[in-house]
Amino acid sequence: MATRGFTGRGGGSEATQERLPPGQFLESGFPVLSAGPTPRIQPDKWTFTLKDGIRPVKSWTWAEFNDLPQSKMTRDIHCVTTWSKFDTAWRGVLVDDILADAGIEAPTGFTLAHSFDGYTTNVPTEDLVGGRAMVALAYEGKPITPDHGGPARLLVPHLYFWKSAKWINGLQFTQKDELGFWELRGYHRYGDPWREQRYTND
Numbered sequence: 001m002a003t004r005g006f007t008g009r010g011g012g013s014e015a016t017q018e019r020l021p022p023g024q025f026l027e028s029g030f031p032v033l034s035a036g037p038t039p040r041i042q043p044d045k046w047t048f049t050l051k052d053g054i055r056p057v058k059s060w061t062w063a064e065f066n067d068l069p070q071s072k073m074t075r076d077i078h079c080v081t082t083w084s085k086f087d088t089a090w091r092g093v094l095v096d097d098i099l100a101d102a103g104i105e106a107p108t109g110f111t112l113a114h115s116f117d118g119y120t121t122n123v124p125t126e127d128l129v130g131g132r133a134m135v136a137l138a139y140e141g142k143p144i145t146p147d148h149g150g151p152a153r154l155l156v157p158h159l160y161f162w163k164s165a166k167w168i169n170g171l172q173f174t175q176k177d178e179l180g181f182w183e184l185r186g187y188h189r190y191g192d193p194w195r196e197q198r199y200t201n202d
């Protein structure tokens with residue numbers, strides 16, 4: 001490991017530097033970042049609802065949701081607070097498979113993710129489909145811990161990690177791009193780490 005500041009801002013090898021989006025450094029731990037306290041959700045109280053505007057399309061219980069086809073994704077993640085973590089390994093239900101089980105195709109180009117703590121975040125629908133995003137149920141082979149969003153969290157690894165809503169309880173298709181919790185408080189509406197879209201006007 002090179003001395004910090006020797007090879008670049010984040011230190012590390014050239015390969016590491018190439019894998020890090022601009023302004024990011026490599027983190028080996030897994031920091032916890034939440035706007036509020038960690039909600040504790042019992043499995044029998046857990047539901048996930050897909051909505052088209054205000055119209056509920058389908059809801060799943062914890063047991064039903066766990067019966068959906070599951071996929072694995074191992075991806076680098078990038079937090080807007082400048083840490084990145086390589087090769088995080090998740091298992092869960094692709095948004096594609098949620099839509100397939102509901103028997104619909106995405107009705108609009110805009111989606112708002114909703115969580116048990118009241119958190120919301122907007123993601124263009126095209127960034128959630130085509131195998132690009134999942135509702136994750138396990139991290140490194142174990143149930144996701146409550147502080148990291150368990151029992152279920154959204155994973156949209158190609159966008160800054162605030163888009164990966166913890167404690168997710170639904171996806172809502174919207175007619176226009178409605179801003180979520182952090183997007184209303186100055187974060188970028190899209191949040192591409194490779195274009196360093198951290199704040200509203202980046």
Ligand SMILES: Nc1nc2c(c(=O)[nH]1)N[C@H]1C(S)=C(S)[C@@H](COP(=O)(O)O)O[C@H]1N2
Pocket residue numbers: 030031032033034035036079080115116117119147148149161162163164165166167168
């Ligand atoms: N429901 C909910 N999801 C959330 C947050 C939150 O406060 N509430 N924080 C976001 C932010 S800003 C980040 S960086 C990541 C952090 O996830 P972690 O705590 O697992 O590292 O979760 C995101 N998802």
Ligand SMILES: [Mo]
Pocket residue numbers: 033079080081161162
């Ligand atoms: Mo964050």
